Amino acid sequence: MPIELTASQALGLWHGVSLDQVRHDDRDLTLRQMAILLHIYLVPPPHTVRGLATELDVTKPVITRALDTMGEMGLVDRVRDASDRRNVLIKRTVGGALYLEKLGDRVREQGRKL
Amino acid sequence: MPIELTASQALGLWHGVSLDQVRHDDRDLTLRQMAILLHIYLVPPPHTVRGLATELDVTKPVITRALDTMGEMGLVDRVRDASDRRNVLIKRTVGGALYLEKLGDRVREQGRKL
DNA sequence: TGCATTCGTTACGCCACCGTTCCATTTTCC
DNA sequence: GGAAAATGGAACGGTGGCGTAACGAATGCA
Structure with missing residues (x-):
């Protein structure tokens, strides 16, 4: 429903949400990190480093570093794939769910204010 | 109208717009820079460095540096205030208007896709 | 078994943003 | 006039993301 x-x-x-975020959230995610996080939580798994890199049109190290940072923030988790040990599967966390x-x-609050 | x-x-x-921005816009504005830019264009002038700093709850150099960066990108312009030469008035540009x-x-396109 | 391929990560040098502090200019107020 | 306040900016060291280029581990394939 459009x-x-x-x-x-x-x-x-966009203004209202950005402003609210800048004022009240000290975790300062990059636009890229934000896109990665949203992708992990809104697109059905599994998610791999390479998959995210190609989907966002971004190099692999960008994904690795974003996972490092957001992992320390507790927004995301990494698990080795058991069936193919080269892969890393990106997992959601409670912290990430709360953040989003x-x-x-x-977003909803700012929408209501329009 | 809410x-x-x-x-x-x-x-x-939010996901759709972030993704689209990451994929197609090489100008990589910080969330803070984005908030500043939107504030300049959506809130009636005049805008000063100090005013923006207090409104966004951010230190002065953050505004100065953001204006430097976005000025070089052609998104924003600075003019000395004639009536009080301590002030700098932030002006809109054609480039900034196009960007926004x-x-x-x-945003509208992603809204339609919902 | 060897060798190429794939995957994620790390190393490197570079650049941009950060907060704190200090500074030059301008205004205000006595 | 001169001191005090206000404004925007510059300098500093620190931190973190960037792209490129390498690397080790795991897999596939001849």
Whole structure:
């Protein structure tokens, strides 16, 4: 079910959420990291480093480093694939789910303010 | 006129726009820079360094550096205030307007896909 | 069994952003 | 006039992401 937005509403929404995020969230995720995190949580698994790299059109080390950073933040977890030990499977965590839940609330709240 | 979104729609929207931005825009603005840029274009002028710093709850050099970077990208311009020469007034540019127009289109397009 | 391929990671040098602190200019107020 | 305040910016060391290029481990295939 599509949502029709005016140009002004679209930018206002983005503005409000960005502002809220800058003001209240000290975890300062890059746009890339944010895209990776959302991809992990919104697209059905399994997720591998290489898969994410090609899907986001980004080099592999970018994914590795993002997983390092977000792993330390508790937003994401890594597990070796048992069936092919070269692969690493990226797993979701409670912390990551909470983080995105809060982001979703921000988007919804700003949408209501339009 | 409020827009009511489900949690899934909100995150899906954010995901789609982030992904599109990562894939197609090499100008890699920080979340902070993005918030500053949107603030300049969506909130009525005048805008000063100090004003933006307090509004975004950020230190002054953050604003100065963001204006440096975005100035070189042609997204924003600086002009000395004639009436109080200590102040710097931040001005909009054609480049910045185009940039945000494209961003708005992305948001609207992703909204339509929900 | 060997050898090429695939996967994730690490190493390297580079560059941008960070907060703190200090500074030059301009204004205000006595 | 002169001191104090306010403004934007520069300097500093630190931190972290970047792309390129290598690497070790695991797999596939002849």
